[in-house]
Amino acid sequence: MAKTILIVDDSSSFRQVVGIALKTAGYSVVEACDGKDALGKLDGRKINLIVSDVNMPVMDGITFVKAAKQLPAYRFTPVIMLTTEAGESKKSEGKAAGVRAWVVKPFQPPVLLDAVSKLILP
Amino acid sequence: MQGFALKKESWGTLMKPNPTRDQAHNPWVLAAGLLVTSLICLAVAPAWWQAGLAAIGQGLLLWWYWQRPINAKVEPITSLADEDCSAELRTLRTLLSSILPLWEKQVELARTQTEDAAGGLTEKFVAMSRQVGETISLSADGDSHDSVFEVMRGAQVELPKAVSALDETRAEREHFLSEIHELGHFVDELFSMAEDVAKIASQTNLLALNAAIEAARAGESGRGFSVVADEVRKLSTMSGETGARITEKVRIMGGTMRELVAQASRVAEVEQGKIREAEGIVNQVLDELAHGISQLEQRIGLLQGSSREVEHTVNQVLVDLQFQDRVSQIVSHTVLDMRRLQERLHDVTQLESKAWLQNLESSYTTLEQTRLHSGDSRPQVEASSVTFF
Numbered sequence: 001m002a003k004t005i006l007i008v009d010d011s012s013s014f015r016q017v018v019g020i021a022l023k024t025a026g027y028s029v030v031e032a033c034d035g036k037d038a039l040g041k042l043d044g045r046k047i048n049l050i051v052s053d054v055n056m057p058v059m060d061g062i063t064f065v066k067a068a069k070q071l072p073a074y075r076f077t078p079v080i081m082l083t084t085e086a087g088e089s090k091k092s093e094g095k096a097a098g099v100r101a102w103v104v105k106p107f108q109p110p111v112l113l114d115a116v117s118k119l120i121l122p
Numbered sequence: 123m124q125g126f127a128l129k130k131e132s133w134g135t136l137m138k139p140n141p142t143r144d145q146a147h148n149p150w151v152l153a154a155g156l157l158v159t160s161l162i163c164l165a166v167a168p169a170w171w172q173a174g175l176a177a178i179g180q181g182l183l184l185w186w187y188w189q190r191p192i193n194a195k196v197e198p199i200t201s202l203a204d205e206d207c208s209a210e211l212r213t214l215r216t217l218l219s220s221i222l223p224l225w226e227k228q229v230e231l232a233r234t235q236t237e238d239a240a241g242g243l244t245e246k247f248v249a250m251s252r253q254v255g256e257t258i259s260l261s262a263d264g265d266s267h268d269s270v271f272e273v274m275r276g277a278q279v280e281l282p283k284a285v286s287a288l289d290e291t292r293a294e295r296e297h298f299l300s301e302i303h304e305l306g307h308f309v310d311e312l313f314s315m316a317e318d319v320a321k322i323a324s325q326t327n328l329l330a331l332n333a334a335i336e337a338a339r340a341g342e343s344g345r346g347f348s349v350v351a352d353e354v355r356k357l358s359t360m361s362g363e364t365g366a367r368i369t370e371k372v373r374i375m376g377g378t379m380r381e382l383v384a385q386a387s388r389v390a391e392v393e394q395g396k397i398r399e400a401e402g403i404v405n406q407v408l409d410e411l412a413h414g415i416s417q418l419e420q421r422i423g424l425l426q427g428s429s430r431e432v433e434h435t436v437n438q439v440l441v442d443l444q445f446q447d448r449v450s451q452i453v454s455h456t457v458l459d460m461r462r463l464q465e466r467l468h469d470v471t472q473l474e475s476k477a478w479l480q481n482l483e484s485s486y487t488t489l490e491q492t493r494l495h496s497g498d499s500r501p502q503v504e505a506s507s508v509t510f511f
Contacts (some may be wrong), residue, residue, distance in 0.1 A: 013241040014447040017440050020248050024255070024436070055451065055487060084451055084488045086507075095511040106444040107506040109437045115508050 002028040003120055004045070008038040008052035008064065009082070018051060018082065021109040022116070035059025039067055042074050049120045050074075051112075054083040054090060062090075065097040078119040082107060215467050222464040226457050233453045240446030247443065251436050258429045270418065274411050281404045288397045292390065299386045302379060309376035316369035323362030330355030441506075448488055448503070455485050 005027050009015045012033070019029045030047070032038035036059040038052065050068065054061040061081060068074050078100045083090075086104045094102055101115045330351045337348030459482050466473060479495075486492050493501035 009447075011237070011447045011450060013237065013244040014444060016241070016244040016248055017443050020251060020436075021440055024251075084448060086489050091509060100511055102509040102511070104504075104507050105447065106441050106503060109440050111506050111508055115510070118510075 002026055003048040004028045004030060005116065005120070006030045006032060006038060006041055006047050006050045006052075008032045008035065008050065008056070008061065010034055010053065010056040014053075018107075018112070021107075021112060022051075024109075025113050025116075027116070035061060035064025035067070038064055042068060042071055044073060047074065047077055048122075049116060050077055050079045051082050051116075052079060054081055054085050054094070062093050062097050065094070065099055069098045076121070078121065080112075080115055080119065082112070211470065215470065218467055219464065222460050222467075226460050226464075229453055229457050229460075233450055233457075236449060237446055240443065244443050247439060251439075254432055255436075258425060258432060271415060274415050278408055278411055281408060285397070285401045285404050288400065292393055292397055295386070295390055295393070299383055299390065302386070303383050306376060306379055306383070309372055309379060312372040313369060313376065316365050316372055319365035319368065320362050323358045323360075323365055326358035327355055327362065330358055451487055452491060455482075455487075455491070458485065 005022050007015050007018050007022070007029055008031075009018070010033055015031045015033075019031065022029050030041055030045075032041050034056040035052075038050075039059075041047075050065075052061040052064060056064075059067075061083065065079050065081075068077070068079070079098065080101045080103060081094050081099050082103045082105060084105045085091075091102050100119050103112055103115060333351030333354065334348055337344035337351055340347065462481075483492065483495050486495065488503075490498075490501035490503055
C-alpha cells in the first residue's frame, strides 16, 4: 500500500506541483490549503509524512506544526517545511517546533524526494 | 497622473530665483529717491533746519523702505511656497488615497489571473505528464519485454531441436535400411546353399543310379540293394526339387528385399531433402528472430533513454511551474506595503523613509527580494537546498 503524504500550501498550483512529484514516486497525497485545514485532515487517518509551507493565511506553517505535535497520533510524524523562507531565524523556529527538514523553494523534485525517502515513516 | 505632473512642474517653478526681488535692492533707485525728496523738502520748508529735519526724516523713511521691501517681498513668497506645498501635499494625498486602492486591486487582479493561469497550466501539465509517463512505462515495460524475449529465445532453442529430432528419425531409418541391406548377404548365402543342396542331390542321384546298376549286375542277391538304390534316387530327386524351390524362393525374396531397400532409399533421399528444406526455413526464422530481438532491444534502449529525458524535462517544468507561488508572494508583499502607505497617508509628516525601507526589507521571504532591495538589478533564483535538523 502506498505511503500517504499530507501537502499543506495555500497555492493550489504549488500543491499540484508537489503532488505530481510525490505521486510519480509512488506516494499517495492528501492536500490542505492552510494550517487549520491541515489540522482537520489529521483526523486519525494514516499520514506517513507532512510537507508544509510556512507563510499561509488563517494558520501559518509553524503554528500548524506545533498544533500537530500536540496530537498523540501525529506526534512522531516527520514534517518537511517547503518554503521560500531561507532565513536562519525562521529555520530555528521550525526546528524548535519539531520540523525535521527545511527545503527552500523552488524545489528540485529529486531533492524533495531524497528528503522524503530519508524521513518518511514505514 | 497628468494633473500630478503639472503640479509638480509649478512647484518647481517656485524654487527658481525671483527677478523682481533682486531689482528692489538697486541702490541707484534708492539714491534718486532720496535726492528728489530732499529737494522737495528744501523747496517747501520755511527754515533750513526744518528742511534738514525733513530730509533726515525722508532719509530714515527711505532707509526703512530699503529694509522693508526686502522683508515684505520675501515673506509673501515664503508663505506662498508653504501654501502651495501644502496644497500639493493635499492633492498628492488625495491622489494617493484614490489611486493606491486601485493599484492594489489591479495588482491583486493580475495576481489572481496569474494564479488561475498557472493552475490551469499545472493541471494540463499533470494530465499530459501522466499520459506520457503511462505510454513510456507501457512501451518500456521490462516485464512484458522479458516475456517476449523469453518466447523468442525459447523458439531459438526449441526449433533447432525439432529439426534435430527429424534428423535423428531419418538416421534411425537409414540404420534400419542398412540392416535390411545386410539381410541381402544372407539371401545370397541362402541362394548359394540352395545351389549346394541341388548339387548334392544331383550327385546323390548319380550315386543311386550307379548303385542300381551294380545291384542289377549282382542279380538276385542285389535285389534288396536295388530297392535301396531306387529309394535313394527318389530322395535325391526330391532333394533336388526342394533345393530348386528354395533357390526360387530365395531369389524372389532377394529381389523383393532389394526392391524394398531401393524404395526405402528413394524415400530416405526425399525425406533428407525435406528435412534440409525444413532446416533452412528454421534457420531463416531463427535469423529473423535474432534480428527482431536485436531491434527490439535497441528500441527498448531508445525508449528507456527517452524515458530518462522526459523525467528530466518533467522535473525542470515542475521547477518552472513554481514561479506563480514566488510571484504571488512578491506581489503580496508589495500590495501590503501599498496598503500600509495608504493607511499612513493621513499624517505624512510621520513617515520616515529609512524606517519604512527597513520594515519593507524585513517582510521579504525570498532571497531574490532581499538582493533586489540591496541593489542587485536582476537577482537569480537559487537552486533548492535542504537542511536536516
